[in-house]
Amino acid sequence: MSKIPPPTVPEKDPDRFLRCQDALHIEFQDLVERAVQAGWKPEEVLVSLIELADNQALMMEANAEVEAALNILKRRGFRF
Template sequence: MPINGPKVLFGYADRAMDCQCALEDEFELLVEAAENAGWSRREVFDALTELARCGQAAEAENEETSRAVAAAIRLVRRH
């Protein structure tokens, strides 16, 4: 099933809610598939929460690395 994109490319008041709505059907299918494989709903929700947390941490680290690389490039160009 295709996932709907945002109504506007950049920030608007309901963007986070629209994202949740766009992902909801696929989320439920994923939870159902995991349950059918033998996992409890609680286990699935805990696992998805941890995956989201790790994804956020990795994204923050990538952003920090990008900032550091950009700063190093600016420094090299000045000299």
Template sequence: MDRLPSPPPDGHPDRFLKCHEVMDDAFSLIAAAAVEAGWEPEEVAAALVELADNHVLALLVNRDLERELATSRGS
């Protein structure tokens, strides 16, 4: 896979849209590869949603843990 372009600066009005655009091709390739391997498109879509959800939950837990650790170190 080609390297993805860097994001626009924080606060850029289209930053989220740009993120979506640069990831779209890779996302489609993964989904197409899974369907080509024999998975049903609906299974693939549901799996991608669950993977994304789990990724967000992990990010939130890690962020909260980092905050707690920073707070306990500062005490």
């Protein structure tokens, strides 16, 4: 497994997402290839990766919402 290169541009750079895609491309291709070699159809692999990415994004959003709600409660004096 190769090392994913770190960002080389600041967070506000308009090309940052493109640079991230470039950084992940080789690992992504390798993951797809390994799954296909294991017997999965390429379409199954790609749809599964899309679903996994979507679920991860939803989880991150839900966690951020819970964290924000907890911070509000903490500011109001609630103790956990």
